[in-house]
Amino acid sequence: MAFNFLIVDDSVIIRSMLVKTLQASGVPTNEVFQAGNGQEALDTLAANWVDMVFADINMPIMDGVEMIENMQKEEVFRGLPVVVVSTEGSETKIERLWNKGIRAFIRKPFTPEIIRDIVQDVLGEWDETGNDTATDF
């Protein structure tokens, strides 16, 4: 099974880094969509199936918090795992994000291993053929 990802960040270079990291991590990847702000992300989600979202917080037009709140209003997006990748350093703000139901928080700078481990935690393990081992009996 291959997964679809959505990367939301106003930095082209961070989006590119995450795309490359996903490709190099061994995660069975189908499509990786990209968005430069929360509104673009919501538009992408409305038009495409996505298994997991990586999102920055500080973005123009619509920030990551507002994007997450909008996702929670839609039943179809409510269970979609969101991993925040941010420079945010305030414990108070990070706690608020956890209370909004994010699945993980990654502080920049990040290593490829962190991304790989988070994807495994959130989506489950997979074997070399790209099969989800969690469904192996």
Next chain:
Amino acid sequence: MKQETIRQLIFKVARDVFEKAAFALTEQAAEADESMEGHLMPAVSLNFEGPFMGVMAMIAPLELGKMTAANMLGVDEEDIQDAGSALDALCELLNIVCGNFLPALAGSKAEFRIGAPAAMAPEAFQLMIETADNANAAASQLAVEGYLVRIVAVFGVPIEDIAND
């Protein structure tokens, strides 16, 4: 808080960010090639607001921007042809430096909003550097892969009023 403390904090945070995010060897500024003549030197800056407001800015050679962009993307430096990618890398590195600097400065409970980084005129950066000895500013220099990088932070309050909670 003392100005020298903030200078050292800027250096420490920037060193960690350049090494972890851009895989770039970072040392004390004495190790840098001080002569940047002939190098294109883009400057980038961002604003922040919270318990206090301020501006953080960085100037670095374009070659370093290309190198860090290549390192961050895992490609050869020759693949980074455009200045835009180099500038994007410098902007993001400043963003990460500021994001790690502010909680180290003001404590992890302080809430800041960091604006989007953008290019700034080198002359404007020069003006900021000239204020770096003022009571509400601090600057640091570092050698990143032998290139001289300067970072300056200007606060809306005197440095001595900034407390780490």
